[in-house]
Amino acid sequence: MTIPDPDPRRTPGIEPGGGVSPGETPPAEGGTHGISHPEPPELRKGWGPMPLALIMVVVALVAIGLIAMAVALIA
Template sequence: MTTPDPDPRRTPGIKPGGGVSPGETPPAEGGISGISYPEPHELRKGWGPMALVLIMVVVALVAIGLIAMVVSLVT
C-alpha cells in the first residue's frame, strides 16, 4: 500500500523547498476541446396545438380586458 503523502525527499522531480521543475507536471488543461464522438440526442416535439390555442385565447382575453379598461376610462 502506498502512502497518500509521500516523503518529498524521495519523490522524483521535486526541488528543495517543495517546487517542481518546469515540464515535470502535465498541463492544467488538455489541448483538445469538444466531444470526441457525437452524443445521441432525442428529438423533442414542439408545443402541441392545444397549448398554442390556449395561449392565444389567454392573450386575446387580456387584450379584450385592456381595451375595455381604456374605453371605460375615455367615456
C-alpha cells in the same frame, strides 16, 4: 501582486533546465474519445394545438381587458 515572469529557479515543479516533471501538469486532452452517453432522442420541432389555443385565449383575454379599461377611462 503577481510577477508576470517568475524566476524558473524558484518555481515549484520545474526541473533543472526548464523541464516539467511527469505528473506535474494535467494531460492536454483525455485518452478516450467519442460521446460518453447516448444522446437523447430528437425533440419535436413544432407547437402542439393545445399550447397554441391556450396562448390565443390568454392574448384574447388581455386584449379584452385593455379595451375595457380604455372604454372605462373614456366614459
